Amino acid sequence: MNQTADILNWHAKHAWQPFTQMKLSAPPVIIDRAEGLYLIASDGRKIIDAVGSWWVSIHGHNHPDIVNAVQKQLNALDQVMYAGFTHEPAARLSHRLSEKTNGHLPRAFYSDNGACAVEIGLKMAFQYFVNCGRPEKSKFITLENGYHGDTIGTMSAGARSVFHKMYEPLLFPVFTAKGPDQEGAVESLRQILESNSHEICGLILEPIIQGAGGMIMYSPSYLKEARTLCDQHDVFLIADEVFTGFGRTGSFFACEQAQIWPDIMALSKGLSAGVVPFAATLASEKVYQGFYSDDRSHTLFHGHSMTANPAGCAAANASLDLIDDTCMTQIKWIESWNQENLRTLCAGRASSLIRTTRQMGSVAAMEIALNSGYTGSFSPNFRERCVEKGLLVRPLGNIVYLCLPYIIERAELDRIYEILEETIIEFSA
Numbered sequence: 260m261n262q263t264a265d266i267l268n269w270h271a272k273h274a275w276q277p278f279t280q281m282k283l284s285a286p287p288v289i290i291d292r293a294e295g296l297y298l299i300a301s302d303g304r305k306i307i308d309a310v311g312s313w314w315v316s317i318h319g320h321n322h323p324d325i326v327n328a329v330q331k332q333l334n335a336l337d338q339v340m341y342a343g344f345t346h347e348p349a350a351r352l353s354h355r356l357s358e359k360t361n362g363h364l365p366r367a368f369y370s371d372n373g374a375c376a377v378e379i380g381l382k383m384a385f386q387y388f389v390n391c392g393r394p395e396k397s398k399f400i401t402l403e404n405g406y407h408g409d410t411i412g413t414m415s416a417g418a419r420s421v422f423h424k425m426y427e428p429l430l431f432p433v434f435t436a437k438g439p440d441q442e443g444a445v446e447s448l449r450q451i452l453e454s455n456s457h458e459i460c461g462l463i464l465e466p467i468i469q470g471a472g473g474m475i476m477y478s479p480s481y482l483k484e485a486r487t488l489c490d491q492h493d494v495f496l497i498a499d500e501v502f503t504g505f506g507r508t509g510s511f512f513a514c515e516q517a518q519i520w521p522d523i524m525a526l527s528k529g530l531s532a533g534v535v536p537f538a539a540t541l542a543s544e545k546v547y548q549g550f551y552s553d554d555r556s557h558t559l560f561h562g563h564s565m566t567a568n569p570a571g572c573a574a575a576n577a578s579l580d581l582i583d584d585t586c587m588t589q590i591k592w593i594e595s596w597n598q599e600n601l602r603t604l605c606a607g608r609a610s611s612l613i614r615t616t617r618q619m620g621s622v623a624a625m626e627i628a629l630n631s632g633y634t635g636s637f638s639p640n641f642r643e644r645c646v647e648k649g650l651l652v653r654p655l656g657n658i659v660y661l662c663l664p665y666i667i668e669r670a671e672l673d674r675i676y677e678i679l680e681e682t683i684i685e686f687s688a
């Protein structure tokens with residue numbers, strides 16, 4: 260057997276992939292290498308990764324600075340338990356993340372994926388009030404169309420989407436406020452808080468863009484109001500910046516667009532630029548002080564074997580070095596190129612097939628005029644067709660979106676839009 264046949268055979272017999280109906284899915288594309296914007300398949304095809312492989316590769320693939328930093332770290336220290344021990348990359352990273360929040364979130368708790376970072380944030384908010392002798396403040400407010408991950412806690416905190424509805428019996432009850440883009444959103448939040456804040460410890464939301472919910476973009480004014488309401492009702496604001504952090508929306512953190520800071524912030528994906536699985540939950544001094552005690556029962560009882568993995572910290576430090584002023588300017592360029600290209604697309608041959616478009620930072624989204632939901636066939640068929648043409652996109656239902664690495668050049672972006680236009684037209688036939 261040749262190597263390709265072996266891989267496909269082993270895959271067919273033993274693999275079980277995320278969000279994939281294995282019976283219906285086509286054989287996977289085997290990727291051997293990656294470089295910048297491109298994934299390179301075993302048959303030599305170059306595929307543009309226009310979604311940063313689930314929104315993680317913010318600097319493109321295999322950025323030499325990050326790869327070198329990780330290699331150097333692995334030559335020195337691979338792993339040590341992060342209790343009773345520390346190391347330079349973790350200490351440096353905690354210091355830098357605190358600086359990035361202007362000292363508002365000075366404490367970093369590390370883990371290794373976005374869902375974990377959010378779960379830890381939920382546990383922090385909950386236990387803070389237990390430690391302070393107010394255990395009745397134990398519930399959360401979540402927003403319609405929110406998504407925070409696929410563990411039991413994060414599914415509870417997210418919208419009961421088609422993916423998560425079946426797990427309902429396992430999920431804890433929450434208060435759900437209107438989506439932040441909807442009319443009456445602030446009022447809906449206010450009403451929940453006014454009637455129930457005595458039993459609420461936290462409000463969790465994705466600032467500025469609700470990603471998995473369909474790249475829903477909303478006004479910073481909602482975030483400002485949410486911050487004020489949380490303060491008035493002694494409720495923690497938990498910002499899930501797993502998707503929006505590290506320049507994605509045009510500011511370093513999305514919360515900065517509303518000039519607010521949350522009490523707790525979940526980070527992953529762009530934190531290590533997708534090179535090593537890594538995550539952090541940042542907390543304010545107030546949250547931290549709720550745990551800092553002579554009483555050992557007030558300890559935050561959470562941990563993972565690989566917490567603060569040195570290679571993860573090294574990747575994050577190297578990625579932070581790359582998000583400088585030049586990079587932030589480049590993101591502004593990408594935003595304006597997307598704006599232009601979307602305008603051209605909407606005026607061209609595919610115009611009648613596009614319902615709406617939106618863009619912010621390095622994200623662009625277009626709603627295709629088809630009624631195909633998250634479990635419909637449009638998304639997998641569209642994705643497959645685009646991959647055949649050398650473009651990786653993965654629509655959310657009928658929302659086709661781009662989540663571009665900051666290294667993309669104008670000509671490459673134009674090529675993406677050419678392929679999209681061609682393929683959207685094919686799907687209308």
Ligand SMILES: Cc1ncc(COP(=O)(O)O)c(C=O)c1O
Nearest residue numbers: 372373374406407408470501502
């Ligand atoms: C806003 C948000 N939070 C949490 C998660 C979960 O992250 P992970 O897939 O690393 O568990 C995601 C993943 O897409 C996300 O978009």
